[in-house]
Amino acid sequence: MRRSPGKSCLFGLQAIQLTSYPLQPCARCAAASWDCTYLKTHGKSGPKGPRRTTEAAIRRLQERSKSSQDVSRSDSEASLEAGSPSPTEAPNFNPLPTTGNGILWPEVGAQSSSATLKDPPRLSISCVSQYLEIYQARGYGIWPVVDTEALTARLLTHPYDLEAYALATAICAAVVSQFSTNSAPGSPVQGHYHVSSSVFEKESKKARREADHLENTSASSVLSSFFLHVYSANIGRMNASTILLGEAITKVHVLGLHKPAFYAQMAPQETQHSLRIYWLLFITERAHSIQHDVPTMLKRTQSLPQLENLDDGLVTPAFIQLCKLFHILDITITADPTTARNALARAQQELSSDEAPLSLENELQRADISMTQQWMRIFLWQHALNVTNLSSANTEGEFSFSFPAKVAQNVLGNMSSLSQQSIEAHGPGMVRYRL
DSSP states (O other): OOOOOOOOOOOHHHHHTTOOOSSSSSSSHHTTTTGGGGGOOOOOOSSOOOOOOHHHHHHHHHHHHHHHHHHHHHHHHHHTTOOOOOOOOOOTTOHHHHHHEEOOOOTTTOOGGGGGOSSSOEEOHHHHHHHHHIIIIITTTTTTOOOHHHHHHHHHHTTTTTHHHHHHHHHHHHHHHTTTOOOOOOOOGGGGGGOHHHHHHHHHHHHHHHTTTTTSSSSHHHHHHHHHHHHHHHHHHHHHHHHHHHHHHHHHHHOOOTTTGTTTOOOOOHHHHHHHHHHHHHHHHHHHHHHHTOOOOOOTTTSSSSOOSSSSSSSOOOHHHHHHHHHHHHHHHHHHHGGGHHHHHHHHHHHHHHHHHHHHSSSSHHHHHHHHHHHHHHHHHHHHHSSSOOSSOOOSSSTTTTTTHHHHHHHHHHTTTTTTHHTTTTIIIIIIIOO
């Protein structure tokens, strides 16, 4: 089947079985002498980094850090053999002595006397970069708002940048808690670079305080609040996650991302990046509000520029579809009472279609969109109890008492075609609430 440029067909045997075109190429493309897009390999989403120069710098940092740790370990063993007490070790940390002008960042592996430290030492860039790579590979499709290559380069070239360090460690905290990298076999963060999510969270909060993030508001400041919200939600600290999400949204209001004038003089790529931040917080707040019964702050603005897929790998069709789903949900639950029934009927019809998830290129994204649709259908059915009358006579419609059973059948059917890993990858939001 012919598809629009920039979009690849479903891949993998399991995905292809969900479609009505098992042949490759399909009959229509063969008849038209087209190159069937089912034969295309899906490329990596997100920024295509790191560049060779950035990667080489990271590898040098890692090797020097490992060498330093080996030397420290040898010295420690020698001290023990001699009967002297072992010095306090802090693996995976980079000592940062302080001066009157603030914290200095020596190169990774540089030795410093702990007596000169006023604050606990900070994580090395080589350590942080390992977890940023996991975000790039597994998290970018869910949270397409950070270019890890640019962030890593920023850490390497501007070692005093507390804001960049706060964002990087907040991302790492979210990644470890979201994807359970503490126990993932074959993970690139095993051994020397194994760090818990709580350590990353503490480092991020410390850097945010030093940078005075509440006063010095920026896109990086917004995102560090957001990723700390994700971390807090994943470990069950729901009050903290609610406050951090509200903090991120308040910063969005301070910056003006909810105003059309904010985008007036921006280049297209900058506009799309800011829009992704806006929509990420919009859909996160809507889901969080419904699940935890808290009011929303970020309003839907009709006149903002359109969120678009520029075919540059910076945003996936799945993320755009997710934004559309929450846009439908928000319009429906805020509809005038006189038109609520018609709005509910339209929304249920749009959400019942399987076309959107089946058009996506990988299982992880299909799981997110498909389960989100079914969750929304149940929520809107519950919302209908408060705004209109339900019927026991019609067993097929969205206003019948048996409607949840119909949705449950759809959920079971969808889950049977998805792996457990693709469902669990979305964390508590998928496993605990949507199912």
